[in-house]
Amino acid sequence: LAKSRTKNKQVSEFAQLMITDHTAVNKQASALAKKLGVKPEESATSQSLKSAARKNVANLKTLKGAAFDKAYTDNEVAYHQQVLDAIDKVLIPNARNAELKDLITKVRPAIAAHLEHANMVQSSLAKK
Known part of the structure; x- marks a missing residue:
């Protein structure tokens, strides 16, 4: 959504990074689940994140320009x-499975980097 809505280069680049990195992590998680012969289960945590994401996408679809960029960031x-x-x-x-715990542990630095990057874009937008 952000790639098609924003005209801000920083927001566009960040959105592309999110698409690329999240797609890669989802593939890793799916491959691990298949290898282990398990199906990921919904939890209160995953349901909460998905619900918030749906609400945010609905809100973002109503916005354009700088208002979109700020809300997205x-x-x-x-x-x-x-x-x-x-x-x-x-x-x-x-995490009870060592491989799952390892995957989550390996993904954590990327999530932290995404947060730091998002904070930088947010700060940059606030200065405009």
């Missing part, structure tokens, strides 16, 4: 903070 900051919190407080402590 604010959402990305909040989302990545929620994911980091979930990783640290729920996913890693409760």
Whole structure:
């Protein structure tokens, strides 16, 4: 959505990074689930993240220009903070499978980098 809505180069580049990195992580998670012969289960954490994402997309579809860029970036900051919190407080402590725990642990630095990048874009937009 952001790639087609924004005219801001920083927002566009960040959105492309999110598409690329999240697609790669989803493939890794799917491959691990297939290897382990398990189907990922919904949890309160995943349901909460998905519900918030649906609401945010609906809101973003109503916005254009600078208002879109600000809302998108604010959402990305909040989302990545929620994911980091979930990783640290729920996913890693409760992972019972060593390979799953390893994947989550390996993904964490990328999520932290996404949060830092989103914060930089957010700060840049606030200065305009």
